[in-house]
Amino acid sequence: MNILITGFTPFGEVERNPSQLIVECLAERQPDLHTLVLPTEYHAAAEKLRAALRDWQPDAVVSLGVAQSRPAITLERIAINVDDASIPDNGGVLKTGDLIEPEGAIAYWSTLPLQPILSALQTRGIPAAISNHAGTYVCNHVFYTVRHYVEQHGLNIPCGFIHVPGLLKVDGETTTGMPLEQMVEAVEICLAVLRGDLRG
Numbered sequence: 001m002n003i004l005i006t007g008f009t010p011f012g013e014v015e016r017n018p019s020q021l022i023v024e025c026l027a028e029r030q031p032d033l034h035t036l037v038l039p040t041e042y043h044a045a046a047e048k049l050r051a052a053l054r055d056w057q058p059d060a061v062v063s064l065g066v067a068q069s070r071p072a073i074t075l076e077r078i079a080i081n082v083d084d085a086s087i088p089d090n091g092g093v094l095k096t097g098d099l100i101e102p103e104g105a106i107a108y109w110s111t112l113p114l115q116p117i118l119s120a121l122q123t124r125g126i127p128a129a130i131s132n133h134a135g136t137y138v139c140n141h142v143f144y145t146v147r148h149y150v151e152q153h154g155l156n157i158p159c160g161f162i163h164v165p166g167l168l169k170v171d172g173e174t175t176t177g178m179p180l181e182q183m184v185e186a187v188e189i190c191l192a193v194l195r196g197d198l199r200g
Contacts, residue, residue: 061158
């Protein structure tokens with residue numbers, strides 16, 4: 001199965017983006033994957049992603065991003081047609097309620113097998129949950145871009161977005177985030193379910 005998996009560069013206060021580190025690790029572990037680290041910029045990320053979809057014609061797309069405050073792997077249900085954030089992207093662009101695609105659908109559902117993935121993760125003791133949407137920053141922009149491209153081109157391929165926690169951090173008695181190796185394992189489980197090699 002020809003799978004494209006993407007992550008993001010650091011941005012804002014995120015000095016090391018685990019989504020990038022996961023993608024780089026998977027590129028070494030699973031050389032059959034198409035891997036891509038996207039700039040954390042609305043337009044540049046979308047252009048790079050559309051080019052990859054045209055060139056590689058994947059059978060499935062899994063996009064990763066970081067949600068620093070979340071304690072679990074979160075599988076996103078819906079991409080919404082809006083960019084709206086309190087911080088600019090890495091190109092200095094600040095979006096405030098702008099449509100991603102003026103003629104596009106209001107929202108798109110993820111077409112990843114969310115429930116089987118969730119069950120597989122929980123069975124293996126990895127904190128995981130389903131989230132109803134991916135925010136309105138560059139993560140959601142990429143999620144929406146992929147789903148819009150797939151719909152516009154009549155492609156019947158599974159695609160969706162997964163948020164990972166921040167990297168494990170211990171500050172005194174407070175522990176936040178998740179170890180990188182556990183996040184890599186979680187994404188490998190997601191890919192195994194997607195390929196049909198593993199059931200939830």
